[in-house]
Amino acid sequence: MGKSVVADEQLWSYCKQYSPAKGYVIGLVLGQCSKAIDYVVHLARIPPPDSSKDEKDDEQKPKTAKGLLLPEIKESWVANHACDVTRMLPGGMWVLGLFLIGQNDPFESQQNASRLRSILRHVRTELQKNSLYGDSPSSEKLILHLNIQKNLVACRSVDLDGSGIRPIDWKFQKNPVVWNQIECILDLNYVKHLSQEESSKQLRNQLEALVKAVNGQINESVCTLSDELMDPEDLVENIFKNQKGKSSKKKNAKGSGDEPYILSASLYMPMVGGVDIKTPSGVKLNKGAGIMNFTGSPVSRVFVHQKATVDEACKAVKQDIMRSIATRLHMHADSLVEEDPPEDQETLHDPPRRVMIKLPSTNVTFSDYIFPGEGPEEALVSAEELLDLKLELEDVEKDVEISADSGVGLEWSGIEPSDKSRLDAAPSQEKTSYVIFICIGALVAALIAILLQLLSSSK
Numbered sequence: 001m002g003k004s005v006v007a008d009e010q011l012w013s014y015c016k017q018y019s020p021a022k023g024y025v026i027g028l029v030l031g032q033c034s035k036a037i038d039y040v041v042h043l044a045r046i047p048p049p050d051s052s053k054d055e056k057d058d059e060q061k062p063k064t065a066k067g068l069l070l071p072e073i074k075e076s077w078v079a080n081h082a083c084d085v086t087r088m089l090p091g092g093m094w095v096l097g098l099f100l101i102g103q104n105d106p107f108e109s110q111q112n113a114s115r116l117r118s119i120l121r122h123v124r125t126e127l128q129k130n131s132l133y134g135d136s137p138s139s140e141k142l143i144l145h146l147n148i149q150k151n152l153v154a155c156r157s158v159d160l161d162g163s164g165i166r167p168i169d170w171k172f173q174k175n176p177v178v179w180n181q182i183e184c185i186l187d188l189n190y191v192k193h194l195s196q197e198e199s200s201k202q203l204r205n206q207l208e209a210l211v212k213a214v215n216g217q218i219n220e221s222v223c224t225l226s227d228e229l230m231d232p233e234d235l236v237e238n239i240f241k242n243q244k245g246k247s248s249k250k251k252n253a254k255g256s257g258d259e260p261y262i263l264s265a266s267l268y269m270p271m272v273g274g275v276d277i278k279t280p281s282g283v284k285l286n287k288g289a290g291i292m293n294f295t296g297s298p299v300s301r302v303f304v305h306q307k308a309t310v311d312e313a314c315k316a317v318k319q320d321i322m323r324s325i326a327t328r329l330h331m332h333a334d335s336l337v338e339e340d341p342p343e344d345q346e347t348l349h350d351p352p353r354r355v356m357i358k359l360p361s362t363n364v365t366f367s368d369y370i371f372p373g374e375g376p377e378e379a380l381v382s383a384e385e386l387l388d389l390k391l392e393l394e395d396v397e398k399d400v401e402i403s404a405d406s407g408v409g410l411e412w413s414g415i416e417p418s419d420k421s422r423l424d425a426a427p428s429q430e431k432t433s434y435v436i437f438i439c440i441g442a443l444v445a446a447l448i449a450i451l452l453q454l455l456s457s458s459k
Helices: 009-015 058-064 075-086 110-128 203-219 237-242 310-335 376-387 417-458
Strands: 004-008 025-032 037-045 094-101 140-147 152-159 165-167 169-173 180-185 188-195 222-225 262-268 288-296 299-304 353-358 365-370
Touching: 004 009, 009 037, 009 169, 025 075, 037 094, 037 376, 075 094, 075 110, 075 376, 094 110, 110 140, 110 152, 152 169, 180 310, 188 203, 203 288, 203 310, 222 310, 262 310, 299 310, 310 353, 310 365, 353 376, 365 376
Parallel strands: 004 037, 004 169, 094 140, 180 262
Antiparallel strands: 025 037, 025 094, 140 152, 152 165, 180 299, 188 288, 222 262, 353 365
């Protein structure tokens, strides 16, 4: 039995709003791949670079959606969009391929097949330039063709490392795909000592070196699910079967398998920086020129299909954390005006924080990142431009991570709200003590002055 692809039926309804008179509407197939089945979570149309504002009107979409001939579709345009969308995907999800909506069969000629293969290869090349975003582990990509007028669906699998193109079964199913949710909050506290050479580099280069170092630690970490260290080939759903009657966060208490579950994940990272004190000759002394403290609590949320293994889930968590860290640091570096590194100065950087965007008709969320001072409206703009979604403000979960200037840090420090008054009073108490010491000092000085005056008069 060959490999198959499954997608929710509501995605077919999404595609039906586009029906170009000529050419194709093109978009990205997003989801999760496995050995037997690829699970599609979303189809995101790529708007043409010169698309007009009129095209954004829902009522006019079927009439004004512009179709492009295959030679008119630029590889760079598709690849750039794929990179932007990949930054929004949770770990374990990828750009699985392309979809084309049009009346003509794109597989009918070898020239068309070569053109589509070239586009997919360019997408892979651009994604692989940043290994932290990465491309899917499979060299096979999907090309889905939908003829809305004739109600036809045809899918091909293209091997980018070979020359084969083979038919593959695609099914829009009524029962939605069940995505089990895994959440993790990483307590990140990494210190990097900068050499003289490193400290002279621009901040972007320093951040890239920092990300690579943290990535190495996370890749070497041990991942547990629901505080259990399990066999990598075991199924995630077995965790819930083993925890019946316990206080696991199951949404479906009956365990019927038709509702998603929520699991917690923990990463145990190895200690770094130690040296063998028995061989001091192997220790090298380097003159430090600076220190970078990388601290925070990035939140991870991933989704895995019903038959995902523990190994797949743990890899998704690690990838999600690094994809999120790399994305926000790259965005932060892009927002800065590069200047010469300051000397003898402490600088605090506040990268953008993560918000979650809920996909319609599913429990899956994608990510966006907003800078200090920005609101969830910015995430709605990204959802519309990159994911071709029409959402409301309530579809954006903006309090996943606490902003540095939100004033609600007590909630994350483990301090009860009742202790807030005690903490608020601390500064005034310190000030009172300081005033008391000044008064005592003044009194002692006055007494000494009086004594000296009495002694001088007695003489």
